[in-house]
Amino acid sequence: MSEKLIYLLQRLLHKTWVRCALFSLAALVAVTLAKLLGPLIPEDIAFKLGSDSIGSLLNIIATSMLTVAVFSASTMVSSFSAVASTATPRASQLLIEDSTIQNTLATFVGAFLYSVIALVGLNAQIYGGGGRLVLFGFTLLILLMVVIVLLRWLDYLSVLGRMGETISRVEAATTKAMAQRLKKSFMGGQKQAENARGDHPLHAPATGFVQHVSMDILQKCAQRADATIHLHVQPGDFVEPSMVIATSTRPLDKESSKAASDAVLIGKARTFDHDPRFGVLVMGEIAARALSPAVNDPGTAIVVLATAVRVMIYWVDEQRAHEKCLQDNPDPNASQPEFDRVSAPNLREAGMLTDVFEPLARHGALAVDVGVALQHALASLRRLNHTAFNPTIDQISRDAIERAVHAGLFAPDLECLREAALAERQARPG
Known part of the structure; x- marks a missing residue:
């Protein structure tokens, strides 16, 4: 798997809707398992263990989770606005990608979806006594998870959007980016000599900020042409189509040239990752x-x-x-760069x-x-x-x-x- 694909997947997992979708999928799986495992449980045992109370529990979860999810979403938006107005809009990006906020919202949405689907199944009478018991067990687990998340969320609200917490988040993101850069000196490539430049330029494919450089793709392109690629940008730099982002000591074919240009991922804004x-x-x-x-x-x-x-x-x-x-x-191999055909500038x-x-x-x-x-x-x-x-x-x-x-x-x-x-x-x- 290329570095670019890994980076894009990581960015995707930072989206709130992705976690909500994953938790909702887990809720669907739980409802399906209740239908599949139900026939394995005797009817008399199911009713003795209180499976007939499942309907009231699901009603409580369905009505409360919708309210809590809406409240959490409004609190989240208010915190984003507070950070943007009191600190800087760039810092609100850290709140948007905060795993605690996303997991909390995803838990509430997933629990709501689970209870609604389970209620539909109960009213349609697709569950027997065994299925109701399995559903009852899953409901208790979800209820326990919701209580734990809710208690953690209430404690988290006391610092959410505060200036001190925002500065701490920026510090943590900065040191993480520093650790990534130090772990791979020159992004894993060769140290670039002063004024190093090839005769064959590669221009930026778009206008924006460099967010990530896939050194493995550049290495493959250089190996295919038996060349050395000199990278002239790094994460955080602003580029536009007239700018040269890299040069090659030998000409690259059309396919390699496009792959090398696309290896430099360009976005509309800078990110804390790798920068x-x-x-x-x-x-x-x-x-x-x-x-x-x-x-x-x-x-x-x-x-x-x-x-x-x-x-x-x-x-x-x-x-x-x-x-x-x-x-x-x-x-001696410990000091050898991972991508020996690509040189990168120092930070x-x-x-x-x-x-x-x-x-x-x-x-x-x-x-x-x-x-x-x-x-x-x-x-x-x-x-x-x-x-x-x-x-x-x-x-x-x-x-x-x-x-x-x-x-x-x-x-x-x-x-x-x-x-x-x-x-x-x-x-x-x-």
């Missing part, structure tokens, strides 16, 4: 909105700062641990810093508490002494001071900011 920079960009958007005059919530911006530092430390620590593992591994690590810290410096120029927290955060990252980060950290620190001066920050506050910036300079090695 670490999108997560930190969303953090910057949350902080920027919190610092807007309409919201004026510097506390949220400071929380975003702390989260961003934690994410960047995770990136550096995991990267160093991965490099150390490769150095300590005597097996621009400094861009992650500008994505999240520059909005804070720009919109928080007149907020001394945010400015001081920013300088302390930069000092923490400077002490990591990560080569790819250091120049950008120093530049952001200087720019934050200049922005505050240009914005006319109160002189004593400006002095506090300069003292905090001194900590960043002292954190520099040497």
Whole structure:
């Protein structure tokens, strides 16, 4: 199975209707099994075990589940709107794809469909005493599942749509994307040399954002032509048909050329999957909105700062641990790329810093508490002494001071900011 197909299936499973359909299918299977297993149970045992009460139970489930499902759907939509208005519309994507929300809604819809179909079967008298007993057992199991899901849902509503929960979700999605990128350096391909370029270009098949790159398809196309394909885009990049997304050292036939272009999956919006920079960009958007005059919530911006530092430390620590593992591994095949005929560009690590810290410096120029927290955060990252980060950290620190001066920050506050910036300079090695 190709990487592209796996990715598309994963995206499909993130759709709410898919889980609802799967739970509804399970309900249909339960009703069918009751009909098939019923003849195996003696009639007298069935009535002794209370199978005649199945009708009232199904009526209770049918009437209550429809109400609960509608209430849950309205609560879900309200939470999406709240996150979009208080944090950023990009963060609401994480709520839409949240497995707890989808499983809850799917359980309620599935239980409602089960009870309705079972009631139709009972009224049509297609079940004997044994079938009613099997149906009674399935109903008790579904009732137990509904109670457990409902209790969990009530507890989940206490944090759903809250700012702190939204920031935590963005952090989790970002670190997951970082882990995916670190697990496969250069997306599993060769490290791309500077200015590496083939003579035969491949153009973007559509306009939008790169969401996923199927390296296995590119590898097969390169092997078929005995060529090397240089990839020039990665998840998160914006492309349009006039842009070259890859080049080949040898010409590809028409079929391979189309397959290679289609290996770069393009969508209308960026996603958190395989795109670490999108997560930190969303953090910057949350902080920027919190610092807007309409919201004026510097506390949220400071929380975003702390989260961003934690994410960047995770990136550096995991990267160093991965490099150390490769150095300590005597097996030379362990460092060989999976797709040796495809070269991919490296993730621009400094861009992650500008994505999240520059909005804070720009919109928080007149907020001394945010400015001081920013300088302390930069000092923490400077002490990591990560080569790819250091120049950008120093530049952001200087720019934050200049922005505050240009914005006319109160002189004593400006002095506090300069003292905090001194900590960043002292954190520099040497």
